[in-house]
Amino acid sequence: MSDEFYMSLALNEAWKFQGLTYPNPAVGCVILDKFGKILSIAAHQKAGCGHAELNGVALALKKINPNLIFPKNPNEIYNFILENHNNLLKGSKAFVTLEPCSHIGKTPPCAKLLVALKFSEVIIGYKDENKIAKGGAEILKRSNICVKFGVLEDKCKELIEPFLSWQNGNFSFLKLGASLNGVLKGGVITNLESRQMTHKFRSLIDLLVIGGNTVRIDRPRLDTRLINGTKNPDIFIYSKSKNFDKTIPLFEVRDRKILIQSDINLVKNYKFCMFEGGENLIKNLPPFVTHILIFFSEKFINLENLSINLNLKLLFMDKISDNFYGWFKILR
Amino acid sequence: MSDEFYMSLALNEAWKFQGLTYPNPAVGCVILDKFGKILSIAAHQKAGCGHAELNGVALALKKINPNLIFPKNPNEIYNFILENHNNLLKGSKAFVTLEPCSHIGKTPPCAKLLVALKFSEVIIGYKDENKIAKGGAEILKRSNICVKFGVLEDKCKELIEPFLSWQNGNFSFLKLGASLNGVLKGGVITNLESRQMTHKFRSLIDLLVIGGNTVRIDRPRLDTRLINGTKNPDIFIYSKSKNFDKTIPLFEVRDRKILIQSDINLVKNYKFCMFEGGENLIKNLPPFVTHILIFFSEKFINLENLSINLNLKLLFMDKISDNFYGWFKILR
Ligand SMILES: [Zn+2]
Ligand SMILES: [Zn+2]
Numbered sequence: 001m002s003d004e005f006y007m008s009l010a011l012n013e014a015w016k017f018q019g020l021t022y023p024n025p026a027v028g029c030v031i032l033d034k035f036g037k038i039l040s041i042a043a044h045q046k047a048g049c050g051h052a053e054l055n056g057v058a059l060a061l062k063k064i065n066p067n068l069i070f071p072k073n074p075n076e077i078y079n080f081i082l083e084n085h086n087n088l089l090k091g092s093k094a095f096v097t098l099e100p101c102s103h104i105g106k107t108p109p110c111a112k113l114l115v116a117l118k119f120s121e122v123i124i125g126y127k128d129e130n131k132i133a134k135g136g137a138e139i140l141k142r143s144n145i146c147v148k149f150g151v152l153e154d155k156c157k158e159l160i161e162p163f164l165s166w167q168n169g170n171f172s173f174l175k176l177g178a179s180l181n182g183v184l185k186g187g188v189i190t191n192l193e194s195r196q197m198t199h200k201f202r203s204l205i206d207l208l209v210i211g212g213n214t215v216r217i218d219r220p221r222l223d224t225r226l227i228n229g230t231k232n233p234d235i236f237i238y239s240k241s242k243n244f245d246k247t248i249p250l251f252e253v254r255d256r257k258i259l260i261q262s263d264i265n266l267v268k269n270y271k272f273c274m275f276e277g278g279e280n281l282i283k284n285l286p287p288f289v290t291h292i293l294i295f296f297s298e299k300f301i302n303l304e305n306l307s308i309n310l311n312l313k314l315l316f317m318d319k320i321s322d323n324f325y326g327w328f329k330i331l332r
Numbered sequence: 333m334s335d336e337f338y339m340s341l342a343l344n345e346a347w348k349f350q351g352l353t354y355p356n357p358a359v360g361c362v363i364l365d366k367f368g369k370i371l372s373i374a375a376h377q378k379a380g381c382g383h384a385e386l387n388g389v390a391l392a393l394k395k396i397n398p399n400l401i402f403p404k405n406p407n408e409i410y411n412f413i414l415e416n417h418n419n420l421l422k423g424s425k426a427f428v429t430l431e432p433c434s435h436i437g438k439t440p441p442c443a444k445l446l447v448a449l450k451f452s453e454v455i456i457g458y459k460d461e462n463k464i465a466k467g468g469a470e471i472l473k474r475s476n477i478c479v480k481f482g483v484l485e486d487k488c489k490e491l492i493e494p495f496l497s498w499q500n501g502n503f504s505f506l507k508l509g510a511s512l513n514g515v516l517k518g519g520v521i522t523n524l525e526s527r528q529m530t531h532k533f534r535s536l537i538d539l540l541v542i543g544g545n546t547v548r549i550d551r552p553r554l555d556t557r558l559i560n561g562t563k564n565p566d567i568f569i570y571s572k573s574k575n576f577d578k579t580i581p582l583f584e585v586r587d588r589k590i591l592i593q594s595d596i597n598l599v600k601n602y603k604f605c606m607f608e609g610g611e612n613l614i615k616n617l618p619p620f621v622t623h624i625l626i627f628f629s630e631k632f633i634n635l636e637n638l639s640i641n642l643n644l645k646l647l648f649m650d651k652i653s654d655n656f657y658g659w660f661k662i663l664r
Binding site: 001005018025032033035036038041070155178179180181182183255294298299300301302304305306307308309310312314317319323324 | 369512639641
């Protein structure tokens with residue numbers, strides 16, 4: 001199979017954790033042994049956990065030697081691998097959507113890990129322009145590892161656009177739950193797993209944006225109870241009137257800041273923001289909302305749709321139990 | 333990676349040709365060399381063309397030896413492979429969604445091909461119950477090829493349900509083109525590639541079913557012009573009144589049978605039928621319509637949706653240029 005085939009496996013795995021890696025970028029990694037057999041398909045899943053390359057290497061070693069018992073902490077995993085790899089991955093090939101890092105963060109640099117394990121080739125989708133992390137390819141090349149750039153570069157860039165965007169000050173996306181025929185109302189539309197994923201986002205974002213009318217009518221709690229979350233998001237209520245019934249559950253959630261504002265541009269002061277509707281807000285999405293995450297339930301519902309004009313580009317789609325979801329970019 | 337991983341690659345490839353293989357089943361095949369490297373991902377694409385295994389083997393050999401120049405006709409390809417394989421695939425592993433055939437059709441049996449090429453293992457998703465084709469696994473086993481059954485069996489069965497259904501008398505599906513918010517009207521919704529795929533189906537089906545009102549209002553041609561098709565489908569107009577303006581383009585298409593009937597059950601006399609709407613017919617889908625193929629354009633449109641209740645199960649989804657499409661099973 002082509003380099004593009006393996007890179008798309010890495011891309012696909014990375015997209016599953018899009019946004020969930022905040023403030024880190026989503027990154028995917030596929031490792032082939034020296035004979036070209038796939039050993040692992042991995043991704044960075046969460047800030048503080050292993051980078052894609054570390055996870056990929058650990059999975060690959062585990063595949064070759066199932067008896068290896070890895071520690072939990074990424075830094076310990078890194079050192080465990082250096083001590084126990086036994087050259088098992090010598091001559092292997094790694095496909096990474098983003099240039100392996102060269103800096104010491106939660107773990108030592110991934111580029112040095114691939115060097116220590118004697119990888120023969122590293123195929124990189126997108127060159128890291130991050131001032132701190134870049135330079136991984138140079139480290140690889142200095143150790144005579146063959147480095148290839150630009151495989152599915154555009155798609156690998158698309159993958160880290162949210163990261164580039166929040167690094168640049170703000171990444172805002174709209175989350176929708178819809179039936180297959182565009183119905184958003186009439187009670188809970190999507191399945192538990194979809195709503196749990198939404199609650200995961202709520203536990204990570206800096207700000208949840210919601211329209212004033214929706215707050216008044218739906219009386220939401222907007223917490224993270226479905227994942228037993230300990231951190232609940234601060235709320236931005238987009239409303240001219242500051243007058244709200246304070247028995248609406250969202251006001252009862254502790255340790256939360258609530259802003260009631262009529263200037264939507266204030267949202268841009270926060271780095272990672274999720275818009276959750278309702279209709280009026282969706283119909284007047286500010287231009288800095290660049291992406292839409294839609295959870296689709298696999299049914300048609302006999303109700304009116306959300307009727308607006310929007311041109312989108314599908315970036316990624318996946319099943320989530322008996323629903324599916326897609327990341328879309330808004331074309332303007 | 334697991335057997336399930338490779339089988340899902342085979343399944344995915346097969347689904348791309350769902351219905352297009354009529355009257356044959358959709359089948360996928362993945363071949364790994366003796367080291368576990370993927371050599372090919374292939375599918376049966378069209379009746380009269382190579383089976384999935386033949387296509388997979390040809391692609392795999394071409395991958396190892398790009399200088400091989402294959403003939404066009406599947407029977408000639410089969411013989412060419414027997415003469416030129418040079419044991420290049422000795423020890424290989426094949427993942428097939430359906431048991432390899434044991435009968436002589438357009439080509440000699442696929443099971444014997446895998447034996448001749450000295451495959452070491454064949455992993456089969458679904459056991460073929462077809463009286464003519466079954467027995468492939470026995471042929472493999474007699475030659476000491478390791479045979480494993482039942483990997484992703486349910487999904488492999490889902491893949492051939494349309495085939496089992498038309499073999500049993502009738503397979504009928506509804507085709508829709510929709511915006512992301514369930515709008516079906518207001519002119520052409522989906523892209524050229526989606527409509528070309530629809531025209532491919534039109535060139536293969538035994539009957540195209542359409543509601544009388546839609547014929548009167550839309551005045552469609554219902555031909556295969558987008559693929560320069562030579563065969564146009566016979567038409568079933570579901571209507572109480574037999575009174576139609578004969579200048580409606582569909583009546584002008586030559587060599588076509590047109591039935592105007594109020595008994596929808598007459599459709600079941602035809603093996604492979606596509607329903608193309610409109611709204612009234614969709615709202616009263618007969619129970620023998622078991623599947624829906626939806627082409628989605630990547631946009632929201634400021635119009636009313638198709639408002640009905642339908643519970644579906646997503647079987648397969650893929651991009652088609654800047655649209656995507658999904659095969660759904662209707663849950664009743
Ligand atoms: Zn790293
Ligand atoms: Zn066959």
